[in-house]
Structures are given as structure tokens and as C-alpha cells.
Amino acid sequence: MPASASDYAVGLTRTAVRAATDRKGYGAVAIDVSQRLGLTDVFLVLTASNNRQVRAVVDAVEEAMHGAGAVRRAREGLSEARWVLLDYGDLVVHVLQERDREFYGLERLWKDCPLIALPDDAGPGLDAVPGSEEQG
Numbered sequence: 001m002p003a004s005a006s007d008y009a010v011g012l013t014r015t016a017v018r019a020a021t022d023r024k025g026y027g028a029v030a031i032d033v034s035q036r037l038g039l040t041d042v043f044l045v046l047t048a049s050n051n052r053q054v055r056a057v058v059d060a061v062e063e064a065m066h067g068a069g070a071v072r073r074a075r076e077g078l079s080e081a082r083w084v085l086l087d088y089g090d091l092v093v094h095v096l097q098e099r100d101r102e103f104y105g106l107e108r109l110w111k112d113c114p115l116i117a118l119p120d121d122a123g124p125g126l127d128a129v130p131g132s133e134e135q136g
Contacts, residue, residue, distance in 0.1 A: 005032045009041035009090035010116055012070055016093055017118050019064035020046050025057040025095065029107055030116035042116060044093045045106050051081040057095050058084050 005013075010030075017028045027047040034041040048054040058078060065072065065088055074087040083100045086093040094106060 005034045005041035005116060006090060009034075012065065012068060012088060012091045013042050013044050013116060014119055015064050015068050016044055016061045016091065017046075019060040020057045020093075020095070023056040023060040024048065024053055025060075027101070028118055030118055031107070031110045032114045032116050033110060036110075036113060040087070040092045041090045042092070043106065043110060044091060045101065046093065046095045047098055047101050048095055050097065054081040054084055054095050054097060058086065061086060061093055061095070 013030045017030070020028065025046040025048050027045070029045045031043045031045070032041065033043050046057060048057045055078065058075075058081075062072065062075075065086075070088045070091070072086060073089055075084065077084040081097075083094065083096045083104070086095070096104070096106075
């Protein structure tokens with residue numbers, strides 16, 4: 001299945017990844033879900049090491065998205081800061097702590113969808129995520 005996320009969604013994804021990695025978010029994986037979901041084009045999955053780091057990554061992504069003119073539709077999970085979801089319409093950002101990312105396995109759930117190439121300066125990739133070797 002060829003990647004078909006909009007250029008706009010891919011651009012937002014790359015902006016979000018750069019912002020997240022500037023605040024020590026890691027393990028960025030961008031999944032093109034446009035052929036499977038009518039609600040969004042891209043799921044961006046990121047890891048942060050603890051509650052404080054999750055909040056820092058979320059703040060950085062929100063600031064970068066605002067700067068890019070993207071309007072946030074929803075934000076869920078910030079009070080516990082274990083799994084925060086940021087919905088920007090064409091892009092949905094998931095920032096999870098390591099245990100939660102491993103447990104919920106979003107990459108495994110969407111493994112039949114293509115991945116979107118991320119910039120080289122996006123920090124450590126999927127191999128930095130515990131349990132990600134199962135994706136195969």
C-alpha cells in the first residue's frame with residue numbers, strides 16, 4: 001500500500017518530530033494511516049522517559065504546531081502524563097512513557113500501514129524503543 005498522507009500532514013509530522021527530539025523525545029515512528037482511517041493521515045508515536053519528560057515533549061510539540069499554524073482539536077492524558085494524545089486533524093501525536101508504549105504496541109497494531117521517512121535529525125529511531133524488535 002503506497003504512502004498517501006498529504007504533504008501538509010507529512011510536513012507537520014516532521015515539525016513535531018524535531019520539536020519532540022529537542023526535548024529528549026525519542027523512538028519517533030510516523031505511520032501513514034490515511035488508507036485505513038478517514039479521521040487522520042498520520043500517527044506519530046514518540047517516547048519520553050518519565051512524566052516530566054512527557055510534559056516537556058508535549059509542550060514543545062504544541063509550541064511548534066502553533067508556530068506552524070496547526071490548530072489542536074483535542075489533547076488527552078496530560079494530567080497523568082503516561083500517554084498523551086494530541087489531535088491536529090491530519091496528524092495525531094502519541095507521546096508515551098516506555099512501559100506504556102511497549103504495552104500498547106501501537107506500531108504492532110498498525111504494522112500493515114506504511115511508515116513515513118523522518119528527517120535524519122529526528123534523533124534515535126525505533127531501535128531505541130524497548131520491545132520494538134517484535135515489529136519485524
